[in-house]
Amino acid sequence: MASKDGFLSLEWEGLEELIDQFEHMGDKFEEALVDGYTEYGLLVEEGSRALAGYDTGDLEQSITFDRAELNGDTVTVEGGSNLSYALRRHEEPYRMGVHDKYDNGSLFPNYYVGGRGRATARKPTWMGMRPGRKFMENAILATETNYNDMLQRIMDITLGGGRK
Template sequence: MQIVWEGFKEFSDELGKMGKQMEKNLLEAMKKYIMLAEEGAKALAPRDSGDLEESIQFKPPTIQGDKVVSEGGSNLAYALRQHEKPHGSGFGDKYDNGLLVVKYYTDGKGLRTLQKPSWRGEQPGRKYLERAIVITEDDFEKIMAEALEKTLGGE
């Protein structure tokens, strides 16, 4: 008795095409997610002059071995300090353009940061990059699942 699978070559060729399509779909999905993560990081970043928010950006995703990778953040010297600084408490004054602003800081956050709207229920402040990633974990899973479904659907 002989069992024959006819069309194996064509099937194998289709799987090869699917791999390329999967790469394309994953890169598109990662780009979509990166834009969301960047939006969140900017929304959650502390604000004084606005330079920190404006400096946050992520590079387009690339495939590196078996990983899809994008790097991002801010190139400003004080960005890491703002991200990692401990929670403050009490009030603090600030000199702003030569003027003394009494009680500008409340619990470590400046007036302009306190005036920013929340993003997905989170207030702007420290750990802005980390929190943007944590808050969007479900979005990441959904976006990647859509990329897989798109690939399996032949798109």
């Protein structure tokens, strides 16, 4: 800041660098957005697997999430299971009470308690959620703070103050 003949003069040093940053901000934002949503999708995949019911392990292993994609003004990360019974396992209400399990001609008495099989009941909680129905929805609910943190990281990276 300099004064000449009683007038105030402001000089902006680094204006060209700032203009250059603005010109590349869109690219930086898009890259951070896709990377952030991809990372978040992998966290939801981890949670969905951890919270899925367990019998043979097929459902748990079938859950996958793709890399996020930017299409116009929308970013999308898709995931789920390709098993025909995955939607049923996710949405069907619990069958309360105690029930037997029949598998390949074998009887497992009192296997299901309160809608969860023994193997599912033995799985540990994940971020405070119990394994069972609504496993994908619960993975998203459990990671709400992670989602908000991701959005903040995207903004920080875009504005030049965050890590990549």
